[in-house]
Amino acid sequence: MKPFAYERPHDAAGAVATVTADPDAAFLAGGTNLVDHLKLGLAAPSTLVDVTGLTSTEITDLPEGGLRIGAGVRNADFAADERVRARYPALAHALLAGASGQLRNMATTGGNLLQRTRCVYFQDLTTPCNKREPGSGCSALDGWARHHAVLGATHEPADVACVATHPSDMAVALVALEAQVRVLGRDGERAIPLTDLHRLPGDDPTRDTTLAHGELITAVDLPASPIAAHSTYRKVRDRASYAFALVSVAAALAVDDGGTITDARVALGGVAHVPWRATAAESALVGAPATDDTYRAAARAELVDARPVESPRGGTAFKLPLVTATLAAALRGLAENSAQEAR
């Protein structure tokens, strides 16, 4: 681990000023990903600027009925909040499906959004990786590809290829529930849809987000949403607990008395460089009967441009039927719940 300075500014604006002024400085919050990166040699900041206590650790009601989650709220407290459990069950489920009890006590809302991919090649300094070392190549393309992308990845040219996935569960539910992120920069605070925070690798896989260096997430806003109370999160992984998603689905569904879908929200995890809002699936669902055929057609619509990794040592083609089955299972469960409530 390279030596670094440690600072604890008096307020968030001071933290932003310090990091903005030093291209090698980094924010520290829960540290669950960054401290690991220090040990792995993936990160070598000049200065760690501790923002613990500088952003809110509270969940507050918004005037229009939504919730504001301070960036410093720990994942465990976020999941346990009674308003979140009752009004945004997909989000509580997603938070609880992530990491372990200890990590959820440490990890913050802001840090969870900014965690980096767990691609084994990104984390292994001895292998080529365009995200870690621009132009070196992508080892996953002909390597051990399993947790990698099927949507929105860059397969070529070789010097910018990246098939990494975003690892967060929480972010998938937040994207489905149309959250906004509040960001503090040198010129003040701004709000952006969460779908605009993360970015596809494009021709620069080194950048995970659209944030400028020194910009700090201060809060996440959840809009009031009747459909969110009928939401769920379904995660498929290699072991029953404490593992990253192979595929996950966050979904919310409204079905009328005649069994027709009137509204839908769908996001996918484990399939892309971003938590993937599945707008094509949503369009295919609304107005259609709440049946398995509809759910599968919605998955097919979303996967029309899918391109799995086809590596001699594994690949991600298995994710295409897995997305379809997981999405169908999630929607089937939601439709059954609303039918039971109608009775």
Place this chain on the structure above:
Amino acid sequence: MKLDLTLTVDGHHHSLTVDTRTTVLDALREHLDITSPKKGCDHGQCGACTVLLDGRRTLSCLSLAVAHDGAEITTADGLAPDGELHPLQQAFVDHDAYQCGYCTPGQICSAVGMLDEAAHGAPSVVTDDLTGDVRLDRAEIAERLSGNLCRCGAYAHIVDAVEQVAR
């Protein structure tokens, strides 16, 4: 860069000077000779380093000491201050909930923290009704302790031990 800090560990006050790179785990083991928290993976994947930090179960290997100046830490050792075993420690003995014992201090700190979380109504991903009461059955205990690995595979007895105290 070195910084001064204080830690209260198992009721004892300590002042120390550490390099900023020092984790809480290394501060405890290498600076204070408190060796009940164990270094397993040192990457937050095994849970052997679990301590109660300001009352919550925490991975000491992923916590920088300088970021926890003034913290109150309880280790498995501190759960038995006068040699009298904590009910969970006694339950581990009663149920033979270990083989080599290396993961045990982390398992016990994690279980103490977990029981406190459940007592405050925190759900888990296997809780059927997110807004209902928490009942710690075997599936709940296994899920809530999934951050603690046991390479000997003593899981069945660990769940027995925790179940005894959870009742």
